Amino acid sequence: MTVSHPAIDSGAGDVIVTETRATIAYLSRSRSDLLATASGHGRTVALVSDEVTRLTFPMREALRRPGRRWVVRGLDGTLRDGLDGRLVRALADAGTNRPLTSADEIADRYARSAFADSVQLVITYSARHRAEETTLLGATAEALALELTGAAPAGWGLHEPAVAAWDRVRLTELSRQRMPSETVTVVAGAPGRPLVGTITAAWTAEGLEETTRLLVGVGAPGGDEARSAIAALPSVFARLGAHEAPLLALVLGRAGRRDLTFPSVREAPPTPLGLLVGPPAVPYLRLPREDLVAGLDTRVIGPPGASGLYFPLGTLEQDGWSALDTVLDAVGHENLAALGTSAAPLEEVLRGARP
Numbered sequence: 001m002t003v004s005h006p007a008i009d010s011g012a013g014d015v016i017v018t019e020t021r022a023t024i025a026y027l028s029r030s031r032s033d034l035l036a037t038a039s040g041h042g043r044t045v046a047l048v049s050d051e052v053t054r055l056t057f058p059m060r061e062a063l064r065r066p067g068r069r070w071v072v073r074g075l076d077g078t079l080r081d082g083l084d085g086r087l088v089r090a091l092a093d094a095g096t097n098r099p100l101t102s103a104d105e106i107a108d109r110y111a112r113s114a115f116a117d118s119v120q121l122v123i124t125y126s127a128r129h130r131a132e133e134t135t136l137l138g139a140t141a142e143a144l145a146l147e148l149t150g151a152a153p154a155g156w157g158l159h160e161p162a163v164a165a166w167d168r169v170r171l172t173e174l175s176r177q178r179m180p181s182e183t184v185t186v187v188a189g190a191p192g193r194p195l196v197g198t199i200t201a202a203w204t205a206e207g208l209e210e211t212t213r214l215l216v217g218v219g220a221p222g223g224d225e226a227r228s229a230i231a232a233l234p235s236v237f238a239r240l241g242a243h244e245a246p247l248l249a250l251v252l253g254r255a256g257r258r259d260l261t262f263p264s265v266r267e268a269p270p271t272p273l274g275l276l277v278g279p280p281a282v283p284y285l286r287l288p289r290e291d292l293v294a295g296l297d298t299r300v301i302g303p304p305g306a307s308g309l310y311f312p313l314g315t316l317e318q319d320g321w322s323a324l325d326t327v328l329d330a331v332g333h334e335n336l337a338a339l340g341t342s343a344a345p346l347e348e349v350l351r352g353a354r355p
Contacts, residue, residue, distance in 0.1 A: 187199055
C-alpha cells in the first residue's frame with residue numbers, strides 16, 4: 001500500500017524512511033502527522049539519523065510505540081536501533097523487532113558512555129475524572145511543575161515546539177472536541193526550568209482518564225536540590241489527591257542531560273523511587289490497606305476512608321527495582337491488570353525501563 005507524505009524521504013521494503021541530520025530531533029507537526037498517517041496504513045516508520053542526533057522526550061516516547069523505530073547510522077558503517085542498541089542489518093529489516101538473544105547483537109558504539117549532568121525524574125501519573133463541563137485537565141502537570149521547577153508549565157500544543165501559552169481551559173477544550181478519540185498534547189517548562197512531557201486524555205467506560213508523563217530536571221547529581229525534590233513527592237501527590245482521583249503513579253530517577261534530550265548510546269538505567277496506588281484503586285483492587293502499611297514502608301495519602309498508598313522505593317544511591325517487585329508482589333500483578341487501561345501506562349514504562 002502506497003503512503004504519500006512530504007516527510008517521507010524513501011522506502012525500504014515495507015518500511016517508510018524519514019531522515020534527519022539535525023542535532024536534536026523533536027516531535028514536529030510534520031513528524032507527528034507522518035507517524036499518525038503510517039499507523040493508519042499499518043506501516044512501520046523509521047527515523048534515520050547520524051550518531052550526533054539526540055531525541056526530545058516526546059519524540060522518544062512516540063518512537064517507542066509499535067511500528068516505529070529510530071535507526072542510527074554509526075561512524076563505523078553499522079546501523080543500530082537508537083533506543084536499545086541492537087544491530088539492524090538493513091533499513092528494510094526495521095519493521096521487525098525480534099527479542100535479543102545475545103550481547104553480540106548490540107552495536108559496539110552503543111556501549112559508549114553517555115554524558116550526564118543532571119538528575120531527572122520520570123513521572124507517570126494516571127487520574128480519573130468525571131465527564132463534566134467543569135472538569136479541567138492539566139492539574140497534575142501544573143502541580144508537579146510548580147513543586148519541582150518553581151513555575152507552572154510555559155507552553156503546550158499538539159506537537160513540538162510547544163509554543164502556545166499554558167492554558168488548561170484551552171487544553172481541555174481541545175481534548176473534549178476530539179472525544180471519543182484519544183488526544184496527546186505536549187507540555188513544556190519555562191525557560192531555565194527543565195520540564196517536558198505529554199498529557200494523554202482518553203474516554204473509557206469508567207470516565208475520562210488523564211495520563212501525565214513528565215521528564216523533569218531537578219539538579220546536579222549528588223546535590224541537595226535533587227534529594228529535596230524526591231522527598232517532596234508524597235506531599236505533592238497528597239495535594240493532588242485532594243482535588244482529583246489519582247489511580248496510579250510511578251516515579252523513576254535517572255542520570256541524564258540537563259537539556260532533557262536522549263543520545264543514541266547506552267545510558268545508566270533508571271531506578272524506581274516511588275509508587276502511588278490512588279484512593280479509587282485501593283478499594284477497587286480490595287487491597288489490605290492495614291497489612292500493607294504494617295508490612296511495607298508505606299505512607300497513607302489522603303483523608304481516612306478515601307486514602308491512597310504511597311510506597312517509597314529506591315533512592316538516587318540505592319536501586320529500587322527489588323523494592324518495587326516486593327510491592328507489586330504484595331499488591332498483586334493480576335490486581336493491577338484488573339485496572340485495564342488505567343494500568344497500561346505504568347506497565348509500558350516498566351517494560352521499557354527495566355535494566
